[in-house]
Amino acid sequence: MGTLSASRYLMVLFIFCFYFRTIQSEEKMSFGFGDFGKDSNFESQIALYGDAKVVNGGIQMSGSMGFSAGRMLNKKPFKLIEGNPRKMVSFSLHFVFSLSRENGDGFAFVMVPIGYPFDVFDGGSFGLLGDRKMKFLAVEFDTFMDEKYGDVNENHVGVDLSSFISVKVRNVSSVKLGLMNSGEKMQSWIDYEASSKRLEIRLSKLGDIKPVDTLLSCPIDMSQMWKEDELFVGLSSSSGNSTQKCNIYSLSFNTRTAPHWMHSEPLDPQAFVEKKEEMKVHSRSDCALRILGALLFGTGCGALGALLVVIVWTVLGSRRPVAPEDHPAVMELHNKEFDEYKKFIVVVDKAMEDGKVKN
Incomplete structure (x- = not known):
């Protein structure tokens, strides 16, 4: 149980560190x-x-x-x-x-x-x-x-x-x-x-x-x-x-x-005119790569979130209340069971005695 709790906190810490290292300058x-x-x-x-x-x-x-x-x-x-x-x-x-x-x-x-x-x-x-x-x-x-x-x-x-x-x-x-x-x-x-x-x-x-x-x-x-x-x-x-x-x-x-993936080439209008066709091809491929990157990032975040939910559910689900043996409720339950057991013994003994008398 302690291991699962530690894993949960480590996972949360990892997510926060990754997030702030990525988006903050x-x-x-x-x-x-x-x-x-x-x-x-x-x-x-x-x-x-x-x-x-x-x-x-x-x-x-x-x-x-x-x-x-x-x-x-x-x-x-x-x-x-x-x-x-x-x-x-x-x-x-x-x-x-x-x-x-x-x-x-x-x-x-x-x-x-x-x-x-x-x-x-x-x-x-x-x-x-x-x-x-x-x-x-x-x-x-x-x-x-x-x-x-x-x-x-x-x-x-x-x-x-x-x-x-x-x-x-x-x-x-x-x-x-x-x-x-x-x-x-x-x-x-x-x-x-x-x-x-x-x-x-x-x-x-x-x-x-x-x-x-x-x-x-x-x-x-x-x-x-x-x-x-x-x-x-x-x-x-x-x-x-x-x-x-x-x-x-x-x-x-x-x-x-800033993170290296945020860097891009300078946008020079003259260069844009001279390399118009080349930039069209590059822009399509760049757009596809960005979409793919966003999907992969979203999938990764979803997987981490699901893993975190499973860990939390496992930890909370395993914590069932256990009453100590000397708890009043437990002692009362034991006494009732013992009284019923004594009554059963008395009834059996009396039945046996009656049987002997009848014989």
């Missing part, structure tokens, strides 16, 4: 600072390099002089592929910033691997290394039109992959947000979803809610780009040949993982 790394004052303790998570320094509760990364540059990066590295079996890591970043009116280089969100010379600056755009062949990913918030990199204007956001020539770019003026170097505070959200392999950038004025529509969306498979590399993330800035000030007022960052 797991938070891996997280930090956030509403400001960078003395009480924020940001130095436990973030390191400053170059000209970056705390000014009035914010971090001024550049602008104290011409060709000023600075960075702020997290201290603890992370990977975009984790665990066994392998799980792809997504991340989200939110920050508030301002750029003064000069036409400097602006700044960039950056991802760099271990081995990147954090405290080395050589005059490259956004405070990144220009002449060295160092792999990086950057989302540039550019307020200088540099023709050698094919910039569309002096007010754009672009995605850079180990080069200052953006693979995708968006004119901020086209979405009626004004100039990024107006001196006013703005905020940005940068999200990478490993399931769709897509990097999304959103931008708005301070006080507005997070926009539903993206300013810029770019399909990138970061698991292929970085593989097993350990990475640092943060912001990097350069004033260029100006005294443009770049200030960061708040910053939050977190990573999360």
Whole structure:
């Protein structure tokens, strides 16, 4: 009976563990600072390099002089592929910033691997290394039109992959947000979803809610780009040949993982047009596989549920009430049976005596 009870609890525990491991995303790394004052303790998570320094509760990364540059990066590295079996890591970043009116280089969100010379600056755009062949990913918030990199204007956001020539770019003026170097505070959200392999950038004025529509969306498979590399993330800035000030007022960052079966390929509209017929075949097979998977999962859950019901029924059915021998009801029953037995003996004896007398 004890074995059956233990089996029942183990089965319930197994079901709950399987359920939560399957559907829940797991938070891996997280930090956030509403400001960078003395009480924020940001130095436990973030390191400053170059000209970056705390000014009035914010971090001024550049602008104290011409060709000023600075960075702020997290201290603890992370990977975009984790665990066994392998799980792809997504991340989200939110920050508030301002750029003064000069036409400097602006700044960039950056991802760099271990081995990147954090405290080395050589005059490259956004405070990144220009002449060295160092792999990086950057989302540039550019307020200088540099023709050698094919910039569309002096007010754009672009995605850079180990080069200052953006693979995708968006004119901020086209979405009626004004100039990024107006001196006013703005905020940005940068999200990478490993399931769709897509990097999304959103931008708005301070006080507005997070926009539903993206300013810029770019399909990138970061698991292929970085593989097993350990990475640092943060912001990097350069004033260029100006005294443009770049200030960061708040910053939050977190990573999360999802089950491997939730991952899919990036949905690139251009690729969809080029491979329309191929995707039709794939979509039918994928649909069939998903239906089969759902049926198998439902069958498995049903079998586990039935097994659990059988175990519970067996345990409860085997628990019949047993009264102890010294229980009053039992003793009364025994006394009645004994009295009837004595009466039977007396009757038999009397009958035998009568028989002898008659003979």
